[in-house]
Amino acid sequence: MKAILTDVTKCIGCLECVEACKEYNHLEVDVPRNWHRTDGLSAKNWTSILRKPENHYVRKQCRHCLEPACVSACPVGALEKTASGAVIYHGEKCIGCRYCMIACPYGIPRYDWESPVPYIRKCNLCFDKIRNGQKPACIEACPTQATIFGDRNELLTEAHRRIEAEPGKYIDRVYGEHEVGGTSVLYISDIDLGFLTYPVRKNTKPLPETTSTAMHAVPFAFTGMGALMGGIYWICKRREQLKQEKQQAKEDES
Ligand code: SF4
Ligand code: SF4
Ligand code: SF4
Secondary structure, three states, X not given: OEEEEEEHHHOOOOOHHHHHHHHHOOOOOOOOOOOOOOOOOEOOEOOEEXXXXXXXXXEEOOOOEOXXXXXXXXXXXXXXXXXXXOEEEXXXXXXXXXXXXXXXXXXXXXXXOOOOOOOEEOOOOOHHHHOOOOXXXXXXXXXXXXXXXXXXXXXXXXXXXXXXXXXXXXXXXXXXXXXXXXXXXXXXXXXXXXXXXXXXXXXXXXXXXXXXXXXXXXXXXXXXXXXXXXXXXXXXXXXXXXXXHHHHHHHHHO
């Protein structure tokens, strides 16, 4: 399984990865809207660079989780975890419910509000390229090799090797090795990257285990809602019927 390793200490914030992603994926120029979150991601920006104090730059993109919450939350199978590592999107199946946006622990999927037929948008790990043995566009563009691509196990070995070689430089943690069950986008860093994850979701348990309880409740919620609406309909109908009977009785008397 393929993965990306980003070394925050090597990133110079040049945005070449962001531009390469837009170019390869034919993403139009983005017009910032007030509903866009402040992390730079949008339907037309699938990766961004977060500027942090003391010249730290942190790439943000889909983490391509090993057990993706977005996949388990989607009721129609529009998102798929592939053997390559990429979590890809099948727009033709999407019904626009946006459960994936709520389920993602990293706040990644974005809704294409400006499209007449809105789709969910996010990084697909350049699936077309990687299945042909190539690297993602962002990786090819990086001038400092701050972000590299390869086999996930080999990247984990490389990440731990760098941390052990310079223990004073890095935080002793490979981000994405275990969190939410592991991800295919890994980080090593000299600053805490906790801001990339929603606070309530910081655990090593795969989120599908958590979301499945809620998802299993959906059919019952629909059934309950159906019964409620049926009850309301029956009461309204019955009231109308009684009113008509009363009216008829009055007319018969006169
Ligand atoms: S980061 Fe979010 S959108 Fe990406 S695979 Fe994980 S759950 Fe899905
Ligand atoms: S892997 Fe491809 S789609 Fe994902 S951020 Fe990099 S260039 Fe964009
Ligand atoms: S191209 Fe490389 S160095 Fe430049 S912003 Fe992206 S990850 Fe950082």
